[in-house]
Every structure is written in C-alpha cells, then in structure tokens.
Amino acid sequence: MAEPLLEVKDLKVHFPTEDGLVKAVDGVSFAVSPGETLGVVGESGSGKSVTFLTVLGLINRKSAKVSGQVLFRGQDLLKLPVDELRNVRGSKISMIFQDPMTSLHPYYKVGNQIGEAIRAHQRVSKKEAFSQAVEMLRRVGIPRPQERASQYPHEFSGGMRQRAMIAMALSLNPDLLIADEPTTALDVTVQAQILDLIDRLKQEFDAAVVIITHDLGVVAEHCDDIMVMYAGKPAEYGDRRDIYYAAHHPYTWGLLQSIARLDQEQQERLQPIKGLPPSLIFVPPGCPFHPRCPYVMDVCKVEVPQLLPANGHHASACHLTLEEKDRIFKEEVMARR
C-alpha cells in the first residue's frame, strides 16, 4: 500500500466552555492515500468538520485543547509553527466550505480572490495571478471565464460560486483537497455536477480528496473509502463496498435503512434512527451510540468499543461479534432494502 498522504492518529479536540467540556472530536484515527477519495459521513455535531478544520489549523488554539497527531507526509501539522503551517494551507492542503455565497468576500472580484491565493504562495505579479485565475475558472467549467473573473461573487449563481471556490482551492495544485459539505447548500441538480467536477479534477490534478457530508448518497458514487463518525468518534471505517454491502455498525445500519428509495414501492414508513444525537458535553458512557442502539448489550453501557479491523481494513467500533454483525446485516438490513 502506498505511503499515506495524511495520517491522523488519535486526534482529540476538546473545547472548554462555561457549560462544560465539549468533546467535539474524541479519538479519531484514519489515513488518506495519494489519489484516493475518503468520504466522511455523520450527522451535524459528529465532529467531522472540526476534525478537518483542526488538520488545517483553522481551529483557534486558544479556545481548544488539541491532542494527537496529524501527519502530512510524515510531518506533524499540529506541532508546526504558524508560518510553516500557512505554507501548507492553500498550496498543499486546500479546503472548500459549505456555503459558497458567504465563503467569498463580497467586495473583491472573484478573479482577484483566486489570484490572492496564488500570490500568497508564489511570487507572481497581480496580472499574472489574475490570468492564472481565469485559466482555473475555465478548467472548472465556467463559461466566459475572462468576463467572470472580473465580476463579484454576488453576480455568480450558487453552483458557479462553488466552482470558483474549487478553482481557488486547486489553483496551487495541492496534494489534498478537503471538501466540507460542498453540495449541501446547492440545488440537487447542481450537486451532481459539482461532485462529477471534483472527480474529474481529482484525476487531472492528481490529488487526494476528502468529502465531508451527511448524505450517504453522495459518498456512494464518489468515494473509495468511507469513515462514519458519531459523537466525535469513528463508528465504522471501510471501503465503499464494505459499507454498503457489509456494514458492521448499528449506526451505519440505521443510516442505510433511513435512505428514502424512489425505486421501491411505498410500503413502509421511513425508518429513522430512534432518539437524538447526544450532547458532546455529557457523552453517554461506554459506546456513545448505546442509548439509541436496537442491539445494545450490557457491555456497551460501560466499555468504549475500539475501532477494530475485521478483515483487511474494514473496522467497526462495536461490541457485537463479527458473526452477529454479518447475520444482522443480511437478515435485517438487506431485507428491508
């Protein structure tokens, strides 16, 4: 297996607040290999965004307690001095965010904002950076890029803005692109376009991609590996086929079962997961999912399950045995689909 590009080991991000210690990320470990796409799935509050904001150092160090390791090409980003970290941001690891309307500065032309990203890392003139920006806009499929680069963000449509953000993120040919809910704020029709664009550009730019989303449908088509997160901890990790055809965690089962299907007769009501996500201050003891789990056992209430690999690199943090997991998946989860 290739040397991993990004390796996160036991990352914990805790925020001390007046109400208590918010354990936003509580022991997450994963790896991203060059050229691969990792999908990170979870509900709001599962810690998926905070994990990657911490990777890039965008979490305010003064208000958070961060422990663990974030190894990018072997270098621990958490220990890097600020100016070196800035070199990494934007040029080696880039991130795009959920709402492209508010993520671009309303007062500056789009071309100049992209140019600014370029000039932060390369010594080029403003004109040169601007023409590189125009070229990037063309590569992300924006028509009449020369004209568009001289326009302001509010003159772009939602899908175009996200394309512009992607252009900005890829302008310095990073090794890793992190896309935090890139399609959540967009129309369904545009979502597919953007995801296809990311796939295509990934090939062209030879980059690894992380897609953070709460939408299992998004991950299904576009990701090689998937990590399911719950309450700041990883619940399951595996490749696409493992998760969809051999899932081993009750939370994943719940997610799979709650997908609305257009191709089935409307026989049963949608099956949501019972209960609500837990508070990150008062996380349930043992397995954080146990209050909502239909297969809960006594040990689940006491002991935190570790993310243990079953076969290959498919791993799930659950106390059920492998046989039980396989059985339950076949009989109960697959049957309903």
Place this chain on the structure above:
Amino acid sequence: MIRYLIRRVLFLILVLWIVSGLTFLIFVKLPPGDPARRAAGRTSTPQTIHAARIALGLDKPVYVQYLRFAKGLIPWPGFFLNKQVYYSWSDFVPISENIYSKLPVDITLTLGAAVVWLLMGLPIGVVSAIRRRSIFDRSGMIFALLGVSLPVFWLAYVFLYVFWFKLHLVPGSGIPQGMSVLRAAFHGSFILPWVVLSLAFAAFYARMTRANLIETMSEDYIRTARAKGLSERRVIFKHGLRSALTPIVTMFGMDVGVLLGGAVITETVFNLDGIARYAIQSIRRNDFPAVMGVTVFASFFIVVANLLVDVVYAFLDPRVRYS
C-alpha cells in the same frame, strides 16, 4: 446615474422646504412679540415701526412671507440665501455674509476634530477587537465609556484649566484679535477645541469599529482567507477591516455634515466665532432671517453629506451598485 443624481437633488430641495417651513412656523407664527417693533429699535415711533414692518415684508400675508424665504432655498448662486430676504433684523447685514465669515471656524474645527477622532478611535477599536478581553481592550472600552459620558462643557473647562491655565501648553480660548482663522490654527488656538470635540466621537468610533470588526471576523470569508494561507495581518486588514469600515464611513460622512453646521458648546466655551454660536445669538435676538438662514444652511450641508455618503458606499460595496 444622472437620474439618480437628479432625484437626490430634488430630494434635497424637498428636505430644505420642509425644514424651512417648520422653522418658519416655529419662529414666526409662534413666538409672542412683534418683530417689527424689535427691528425698529428702542427709540421707535409708530412710523419707524411701520416702516420696519414694510421693509421686512411683515405686512404681507403669511404665505407670501414664507414664499419669500422659500425662494432662498434653491441651491444656486444668486438664489441661495438671497440678500434681500435673508437680511438680519439685528445687525442689518445679509445673513449669507455672516454665515460665510463664520464658516472657516467651523470648517477648521470639524476637519481638525475629524482627523483627531479617526486617529484615536479607529486604532483603539481595531486593537481592541483583535486582542479581545486583554488589558488593552478593557482600557480601550473604559476610555470609550468616559469619552461618551463626560460632557463637553465640563471637559472643555477642565482641559482649559489644566493645559492652559496651569501648564501653559496651549493658548487661551478664542482667536486672537486680527488673526485669520488659518493662522490661529497654527498658533494653536484650535488644539483644545479639537481634542474636546473629538473625544466623544473617538469613543463612539472605537466602540463601533470594535463591534464591527469582531462581527466581520466571524464571517465565513475570513475562514476561507485563512484556509488560503494568507498572513493573519492580511486577513484582518484586507478582509476583515475592509468590510467592517464601510458602515463607519457612512457614519463619518453624516457626522462631518452635521458638525459643519457648528458645534454649539465647543464654540461657546472656547469663544470661537462659529455658526452655531451665531444661531443661538440670533434666536435670542429674535433675528428670524438669521435663524432661517443658518437652519437652511446647516440642512443643506447635511443633505449633501447624506448624498455623498451614499455614493461612497456604492463605491465601497459592489453589491449595492445595481439596485
């Protein structure tokens, strides 16, 4: 663009018309006493009073009287504050002459104070926002509280006492006899007035800048700027402050516009011959054309400032331009 400007000019005339109408009502129709008698002076006879009445147009019906003043509203040379109607009942000179001779004082006062309050308020606001809850922030906000709470008339006398009387650092109040306003400014006569006048504004601007910058720094585009790898200084100034300052610019335009019409307490305490003090005198002397003239003049400045501020805002915020 041209249509926009024409609309704004018409709006200007409308505002002047309303303001002058209200002023007319308040000062002509409401007060007791007979202006003609007052204008005729102490040793007045019925004939002189009658002559004064005719000369001042007080024998004509109310609306005609008003219309004479209304003609002076048109912001065009020859019409604006025309010499026939806007003629002082007390010192028998055209109002415009009085106003224009006192205007340099207010311009100097306003511009100087504006520079001081921007140089004081903005940096304090920015540093307070960046270093929140630090010693600097706390003391900056205490300064702001004091600046806004301490009354100008008290501050002025205290400063005069300390810096002029005790320490002899600045010249006393008033413009020395014979000196032009400009020379007086270099002489130092305006230093205390500038400081005293600007304190409240500096305090207010510090608070506003701080609040705006804190809010702006929590916007999504700041996160994007950091994710791009920009230096923190660039993120704060080019991305954060640029957005935060736009409403401040608007406020600044309005403040300058209002101040150009005079700062009454400052002028009075420091014995500066400005428009606001003149307005108060005129009210006391029941010199209605003067009151009307000053009011119209000040309103003119405010409305023009309003217009300029809108144009500048469109220049600063591209989202506003196409509406």
